[in-house]
Amino acid sequence: MLKTWFRRLSGTDLIMYAIGVTVTIAIIWGSLATLASGKYSLPQWQDLVVFGLAQGSIYALIALGYTLVYGILRMINFAHSEVFMSGPFTAYFVARALDQSGFLERSPVVGMLIVTAASMLTSLVIAILVERVAYRPLRNAPRLVPLITAIGASYALQYVFRGLYGSGVERYPELAIFKGEWFLAGVRVLRTQAVVIVAAIALMAVLYVFVMLSKTGKAMRAVSEDKDAAALMGIDVDRIIATTFAVGGALAGAAGILYVLIFGQVQFYMGFVPGIKAFTAAVLGGIGNVPGAMVGGLFLGVFESVGPSLFLDGLGIPAPYQLKDVIAFAMLVLFLIFRPSGILGERLATKKA
Template sequence: MRRSTTGEQLATAMRWLTAIAVVGVLIYGPFQILRSGKYGPENWIAFVIFGLSQGSLYALIALGYTLVYGILRMINFAHGEVFMSGAYIGFFAADALNRAGRLDSTGGALLGLAVITLVAVAGSTTIAVLLERIAYRPLRRAPRLVPLITAIGASLFLQYTFSGLFGSGLRTYPTIDLLKGSFRVGSVPILKVHVLVFVAAVGLMTALYLFVQRTRAGRAMRAVSEDKDTAALMGINVDGVIVQTFMLGGALAGVAGVLHALIYGQVVFNMGFQPGLKAFTAAVLGGIGNVPGAMLGGLFLGVVESLGPALFLEGLGIPAPHQLKDAIAFSLLVLVLVFRPTGILGERVAEKRA
């Protein structure tokens, strides 16, 4: 073991001091607010539920970032726009069905939701695949910064294409009566749409995990992620696997787009930026390149954003804490990276790349 320098010792000491300060704040804030009794248990549960539904969306988008990163070691910054395209294309299906009066009955609404989702997924998957084919594949062997810049360019291109084609104003999904209202569990109301989002997201994430771990295609994907060249020598069609990865990510983003629109209603050409950034944060938080990590990171980020302002900041006497939820999210990212540079579940990736 080599001797650590004074600089390193100082850095370690600073890190631990930060940790103690953070832990102090993280205990004092909740202590104060819990003692004040401002929120009852049903409020805290409500915060967690809001967070889980938002977190499910982050997780679904984050999976797209993490899958592509796992295979290509690149950040697909246009992924937020794939999410936007899903929501936007789904809007046209939803609007058409609504005008035809097909969303009013229960059966019609269920069928309608399936159709909207399929249309959105078809659209977002197509865009994800085109993105790979046109913007990224020619740069496969280029230095890593090149596809990153291309991704940013592709992101702007997609945004302004949608803005140019469909206008830059906002559109609103029709309200579906089936999803209105809430269930009551004890004294806690849970919105139907939140249940739908959570169930759909968990289902899809489980399916994806099983796909990656249990199927032949999933094994090929993991092999390409380990080592592209060796995988090619073993007879794996690397380009095919990469396309599959983009398709999976695009499909998940498309579903996330529809679910986002069902919760929040509005779609607009630049709606993908913020969730894209948050989902990227979630992916890094969980350990980028790691599928369960992205799921965990997404849910965790969503819950912290929803719960954090009331739990951590309000007790400290900070006025209007909810506007700081992004600050909480990104501080969290910084903290996690200081203490676990590979993210919460990131060890395996670190070994692989080392």
């Protein structure tokens, strides 16, 4: 018994453990070295953490779209990053029109709510459209097939929007009420960051209540448990799946506006990196798990914001901030390999995949 275990271990597992141990040692070593050098002051760390939380709450909102769809269809909706892009890119024109008419200056809150609604609506429509065209006809196809259509749909959408609105970077009008900063218990928080974090948490709470308490939410959970049984209980499975895509899309549209609050600009390629990060967040939290996506998003946001300075600076790597995305991808890979169940999830990567 022990002998066979040992023989198995000596193969690839050993290399895997070696990789894991090396990464852990490098992280600890780098962190200690950075902290010992005292290169960053406490307010700087606080800034990084707050920025990470704001970024992470956006990731969390997008991650919910991945997780909801994965929970029901057991597929990665690769086109979700483009659903996220479509909302704020389209809503930009609404914002511009409101800005030109002076409405956005006069009542910025109502104006931004209108812009957000436009963004959510666009993303919702695109999400439903993608489901209808690229996924629904392939419900029972081999596993690779919907993944490939998803990649295809993602590129098609990106370049449709590039064709429609152009390839330039568009800057959203800046609003006075989002300028400035607050101090909470001595920690500096930019207004935009505060708005982003609060709005994201509010939306997530609404979603949680919707999934847990509403009749549609119950139907969604039933379909994710067992499609056939749900259909026998009188649930219109296709409609519930479309609803799931719609909810994920609306959240992505809202996340898009929050993204704009922080970064201020939109373009056709803006979805790719946040999309992949949000997917990472969904995996971190345990894909298919709604609270997991929220935890994973916040965790990833902070990790990649603090990470470059904390782990890499101490190792003497020049310009560590350039490697921010490498850290996020490395997290994704390490989590998928060592703990595919995520922080709060069940084990899925090998069994159901």
